[in-house]
Every structure is written in C-alpha cells, then in structure tokens.
Amino acid sequence: MKAENPHNPPPTHAPAGRDWLAPVVRWCVVGFGTLGAAGMISCASVSRTVVTPLTIPGAEFVGNENCAQCHAELVRDFKTSTHARLQAKGTNAMHLGCEACHGPGSLHAQAGGGRQNILNPRRDSDTCFQCHLDKRGEFALPHHHPVTEGKMSCGDCHHPHKGSAIAGGGTHLASEHETCAKCHTAQGGPFVFEHEAVREGCTACHKPHGSVNRKMLTERNATLCLKCHFQQQAAAGSVFIGGRDHTAFLTRGSCFSGGCHEAVHGSNIGSSLRF
Numbered sequence: 511m512k513a514e515n516p517h518n519p520p521p522t523h524a525p526a527g528r529d530w531l532a533p534v535v536r537w538c539v540v541g542f543g544t545l546g547a548a549g550m551i552s553c554a555s556v557s558r559t560v561v562t563p564l565t566i567p568g569a570e571f572v573g574n575e576n577c578a579q580c581h582a583e584l585v586r587d588f589k590t591s592t593h594a595r596l597q598a599k600g601t602n603a604m605h606l607g608c609e610a611c612h613g614p615g616s617l618h619a620q621a622g623g624g625r626q627n628i629l630n631p632r633r634d635s636d637t638c639f640q641c642h643l644d645k646r647g648e649f650a651l652p653h654h655h656p657v658t659e660g661k662m663s664c665g666d667c668h669h670p671h672k673g674s675a676i677a678g679g680g681t682h683l684a685s686e687h688e689t690c691a692k693c694h695t696a697q698g699g700p701f702v703f704e705h706e707a708v709r710e711g712c713t714a715c716h717k718p719h720g721s722v723n724r725k726m727l728t729e730r731n732a733t734l735c736l737k738c739h740f741q742q743q744a745a746a747g748s749v750f751i752g753g754r755d756h757t758a759f760l761t762r763g764s765c766f767s768g769g770c771h772e773a774v775h776g777s778n779i780g781s782s783l784r785f
C-alpha cells in the first residue's frame with residue numbers, strides 16, 4: 511500500500527469504492543461471528559447493493575473537522591461511537607464521518623446551519639437503509655414500529671453519535687428494558703410478580719423492528735412460551751407444563767390468551783401471571 515500523501519490524493523473513482531467496501535467486509539466478519547445466519551443476510555445485502563455516498567444537490571463532503579466548528583461536542587463524542595469505526599484517517603474516507611448519515615454538508619456549513627441543506631435520519635430513515643438494507647425489509651413487515659411512517663426514529667432506540675449504537679452494548683439485560691420501557695411503561699414494571707423472561711430482555715419475545723406476527727412477537731403461538739417452559743408428555747396423552755396438567759387449557763388458545771397467562775410481562779395479582 512502507498513503511504514498517504516495529502517498533496518496527491520488518490521483518484522476518487524476506484525478507491526472510493528474500496529473505502530465503502532472495507533468497513534462492509536469488517537462488518538461481515540462481525541456478522542458471521544456473532545449473528546450467524548442473520549449476519550450473512552445483512553452482509554450479502556450490504557456488499558451487493560449501491561452503498562454509494564448520500565447526495566444533496568450542489569453540496570460536497572467537507573469532513574468532521576468542518577462540522578466541529580459549530581457542533582463541537584457531537585464531533586468530540588463521536589469518536590466513541592460504533593459508527594466512528596467506519597471512518598479511516600485521511601481524506602479519502604471523509605464522507606464516512608458525520609456525513610455518512612447527514613449527506614454532504616458544504617451548503618449547510620456555508621449557510622451557517624439550517625434544515626434545508628442537510629439530511630436528518632429522524633425525518634428520513636433511508637439514510638440508514640443505504641447500509642442496513644435488510645432493515646428496510648424488517649420495517650416493511652405487517653407489524654412494525656412506525657419508523658418509515660415518520661412517527662418515530664431509529665434514534666429512539668439507537669445511539670448514532672456516542673457510545674454503542676445499541677443501548678448498553680447489545681446485552682439483552684437491563685439496557686434493552688430501559689430502551690423499550692421509556693415508551694411502554696406498562697410493560698416495564700416493576701411488578702409484584704415478575705416474569706423472569708422479561709429480565710432477559712424484550713427481544714426474548716419481540717422483534718424490535720418488525721415481524722410477521724401481531725404485536726411483533728417472535729412466534730405467534732405457544733411455541734413462544736415453550737422455548738423456555740418445558741412441555742412434558744404424560745402417558746395418557748396429557749400435557750404437563752410447569753408441573754401442572756395443561757391438557758384442557760391448551761384447547762383454549764395460546765398460553766397468553768383465553769384468560770390464561772394474560773399478564774405475560776408481570777402481574778401484581780398472582781405468580782401464575784393470569785391478570
């Protein structure tokens with residue numbers, strides 16, 4: 511590899527493509543390692559599609575230092591963010607800083623700010639989908655958080671500017687509970703009788719972006735519960751769950767309907783989570 515020379519920047523066509531590829535390749539490695547099949551899907555969609563920088567008519571990329579003139583704190587903290595990893599040193603990956611999500615900022619900077627000449631993912635989630643293409647599909651599923659409708663933002667659950675993009679670093683424990691319960695206070699508890707499943711995180715049962723199942727459930731029926739609660743097949747065709755005969759109950763519908771365990775998130779009335 512050539513040493514970087516600021517007076518003789520590499521031509522923008524071919525290397526520009528590689529700038530985009532490099533983080534994508536790294537993402538794939540991360541994806542294979544931690545997410546298995548899901549990672550492979552995002553990986554394939556990212557590397558094969560356009561991942562071209564955002565455009566704003568008449569505007570050029572100016573780099574983070576320029577933004578720092580007026581957004582000093584954001585630029586300073588950005589170094590700790592997940593997305594800062596995308597940015598290489600030097601000028602040929604300039605567009606992978608702030609402007610990876612906000613588009614080229616020259617007109618915005620010249621105008622001293624304003625909302626006309628800068629993209630804001632709060633108003634347009636397409637800026638995120640350019641790299642996270644698989645997420646567009648998730649938000650198009652029949653039951654989804656109303657992000658593409660403009661009623662909420664990826665930024666309500668993710669930190670774009672500082673620290674881990676997934677609150678708490680992606681552990682399913684307390685952090686996620688906080689992310690979701692700030693809007694869904696009723697499900698967040700505290701409850702007298704907690705359901706331990708909720709401590710594992712809301713994503714133990716819900717897909718946070720979208721799902722084919724109502725209420726964004728990961729499974730539509732008893733399977734949801736039986737992945738943690740052992741179902742015992744007794745001799746005479748009867749079924750025991752949690753040490754109790756459930757044979758007759760199971761004809762009433764799913765575990766969480768029909769007056770059975772309707773308080774799946776926790777109850778103040780009884781440990782069997784009925785109400």
Ligand code: HEC
Pocket residue numbers: 572573574576577578579580581608609612614615616618619620621622623624625628629630
């Ligand atoms: C000369 C000062 C200045 C510079 C340089 C500057 N900004 Fe801004 N920016 C502002 C001001 C002032 C606002 C607030 C505008 C308002 O609320 O009307 C703003 C608002 C924004 C917004 C929010 C717009 C919205 O939707 O409400 C974004 C995003 C943004 N800037 C990104 C950037 C990025 C990225 C850069 C670097 C490419 C940058 N800014 C450079 C002054 C600047």
Ligand code: HEC
Pocket residue numbers: 574577581584585586588593607608609610611612630631632663664665666670671
């Ligand atoms: C990973 C994508 C991403 C990157 C990179 C990014 N932002 Fe943002 N930015 C967002 C999102 C998303 C919002 C809207 C936040 C929300 O929904 O509340 C936003 C909002 C803003 C706003 C509006 C005020 C606010 O805080 O909500 C400013 C100003 C801003 N960004 C500046 C910057 C600057 C400066 C940088 C570089 C240091 C930067 N952004 C990098 C995604 C990004």
Ligand code: HEC
Pocket residue numbers: 533534536537540592593595596606610611631637638639640641642664665668670675676680
């Ligand atoms: C320029 C491409 C690009 C854009 C634009 C972009 N991302 Fe990312 N994002 C990535 C890459 C690549 C990673 C993986 C970074 C790593 O792990 O090194 C990532 C990581 C993430 C993660 C964390 C994944 C994990 O497993 O920790 C979240 C959440 C995320 N992005 C959300 C967003 C949101 C929300 C937006 C829009 C506001 C956005 N991204 C815009 C490329 C992008």
Ligand code: HEC
Pocket residue numbers: 552635638639642645649655657662663664665666667668676680686689713718719
């Ligand atoms: C309702 C909250 C919520 C919203 C809104 C949301 N996310 Fe997420 N997202 C999550 C949670 C929670 C996780 C962690 C999932 C897990 O650990 O199982 C996650 C994970 C991710 C990841 C990394 C893991 C993966 O699935 O690939 C990316 C990338 C991501 N989100 C992008 C986005 C983008 C882009 C948007 C907006 C278009 C968005 N998210 C909106 C809650 C949300």
Ligand code: HEC
Pocket residue numbers: 655656661662666667686689690691692693694712713716717718724725726727
């Ligand atoms: C910024 C607020 C906000 C946050 C944060 C949030 N949600 Fe939501 N949630 C909503 C909105 C708005 C709806 C749509 C309500 C509607 O359509 O009536 C919704 C709908 C839902 C639904 C479906 C409700 C139904 O009756 O169909 C579930 C389940 C859900 N969210 C779970 C979660 C989980 C899990 C998290 C955390 C990963 C989360 N939410 C984070 C605002 C939020």
Ligand code: HEC
Pocket residue numbers: 687690691694697698705707708709711712713714715716725727766767774775
């Ligand atoms: C053990 C599985 C499980 C966990 C964990 C879980 N939920 Fe649910 N959630 C459900 C089921 C099942 C329903 C649907 C109940 C129904 O159909 O009436 C539901 C429904 C919802 C609804 C729609 C309103 C309602 O009560 O019908 C929201 C909002 C919601 N959950 C948010 C959350 C949040 C936030 C968390 C994390 C704090 C969470 N859930 C954790 C299983 C779970």
Ligand code: HEC
Pocket residue numbers: 705706707710714715734735736737738739752765766771774781782783
């Ligand atoms: C992520 C794992 C997990 C999932 C999914 C899950 N649970 Fe649980 N549940 C637990 C744990 C752990 C306990 C506490 C230990 C125990 O009693 O088995 C518990 C306890 C319970 C109890 C209290 C038992 C008692 O008498 O104290 C009920 C009722 C219950 N779960 C119903 C459900 C229902 C209904 C669903 C599906 C909507 C479900 N669970 C899904 C893990 C889970």
